[in-house]
Amino acid sequence: MANVVSMGADAVTAPEAAAHHPAPAGPEPALRIRGVRKMYRRSDGESVPAIDDTTLDIAEGEVLVLLGASGCGKSTFLRCIAGLEKPDAGVIESRGTILSSAEDGIFVPPEQRDISMIFQSYALWPHMTVFKNVAYPLTTGHHKGLSRGEVRERVMGALEMVGIAHLAEQHPAQISGGQQQRVALARALVKGSGLVLFDEPLSNVDARVRDQLRAEIREMQQRLGFTAVYVTHDQEEAIGMADRIAVIDHGVVAHVATPREVFLRPANLRVARFIGKLNEVEGTVTGVEEGRITVATALGEIEAATGQDGLRTGQEVVAVWRPDRTVLNGAADGENCWPGKVRTSEFYGSFTDSRIDLGDHEVMHWTTGDLPLETGGSVRLSVAPSDVRVLAQ
Structure with a gap:
């Protein structure tokens, strides 16, 4: 990479720029992002943050997936790393070189960053072979x-x-x-830069090709060891590609963790609702002990093994669990066990989706079986406390 950092009409060397923000002791991350903010001005004149005070380290050889709904700021974040957008605040550093620092007026243009990028549109020259x-x-x-x-x-x-x-x-x-x-x-x-940015690269191909390319990209990344930052709104793609997932919510990194952790122990209710389908029961916390949270609900008391940090007795919360963790016709009594009637049951190829009425409340049950339940049939549902998580409303 060229070791000259652009500062408008002036220039400083990369080591001089890095001196303003020395790297901490320990292994050097491939990317170090500190307090990055990018503002956009709406047509009515109001300024809104596309990326708001984001701090993140990305390790060498890691695949970090930025996951979020359309318009959440994930592509803007990627473009700031690439140098296609200029942050309004914060520092982006790659392997000891400052790529941008709003405070110090440093901004390395994209062609001088040792970074490769794959765009959603592919951006191929049509007249070139x-x-x-x-x-x-x-x-x-x-x-x-x-x-x-x-x-x-x-x-x-x-x-x-x-x-x-x-x-x-x-x-x-x-x-x-x-x-x-x-x-x-x-x-x-081809550049061998060791850092590749992916901006929803598989959104323009059909499902079969997408699955094949996703597997190929992941296999090549593991074989070659390059660091990747990968943007997608597809939860399955994120879970299949990532070493860690950063869920972006309205310009803020809401949760950064392994795919398993984000899926099974989401940091808050918005993250939980974005990552896959969810059973939700509202209630009030009546007890908080080590490894046990009790929530009073319309279905009776629900026992959970995990919950959002800082929960307290009397707090309004939601007890949540995934549809595939609902157990059908298990124990006749015990914790988190209810009688119900089958409202609908549909076979979707890889699983059967049943909706069960528990009085006025509907619960989803997913199974790999291919025989739908009889509509109107009586069943019993249960869920283990270890599969329930309590999140603040």
Whole structure:
């Protein structure tokens, strides 16, 4: 990477810039993000944060997935890392080099950042062959000195890596969407930067190709060891790709953890509702002990093993659990056990979704069985306290 950091008309060297924000002791993360904020002005003149005071470290070789609904700020966050947006506050540092610091007036332009990016639209040059599209990053920055032989060796190596070396002389319009996505991936890998940003790269391909490409990207990442920041709104894609998931909610990182932790122990109710389907029962906390939270609800007392930090007796809360954790026709009595009637039961191929009425309350039950329940039939439902989490309203 070029070691000159742009400061408007002035410039300082990367070591000088880094001195303003020294790295802490210990392993150096691939990316260190501190207090980043990006504001946008609406048509009515009001300024709103797309990214609001975000602090995050991304480790070498990690896949961090930014997950959130459309408009939550995740793509803006990615563009700030790439240098396509200029943050209004905070510091972004990569491997000891300050890429942007609003306080110090530092902003490294995108072409000088040793970062590759894959766009949702692929951003392929239609008039260039596959070979020339992949070779393009090697014609800029410190790669400009490569010989023709070195460029060809790198390009063909990247194309072979993604399985499309035989398409080198084709143009983008002559290949499929899945093949175009592989071209974009090869172009990102050819620089060997070790840091790749993915902006919803699989949203334009069909489900079968998407599943295949997702597996290929993850396999290549593990084999090559590059660091990735991956943006998606698809929860299944996030869970399948990530070492850690950062759930973005209205410009704020609401929860950062492993996929398992985010899914089974969400930090708050908004995160829980965004990650998959959820059974919810409102109530009031009547007891908080180590490993046991009791909630008074319309269904009776619900016992839970985990809850949001800081819960207290008398607090209005929601007891939540996933549909696949609902047990059908288990114990006749005991904790979290209720009689009900089947409202609907539908087979969806990989699972059967049943909706059970517990008086005025509906609970979802998912099973891998392929025989739907009889509508109107009487059943008993239960859920283990270990599968229930209590979250503040």
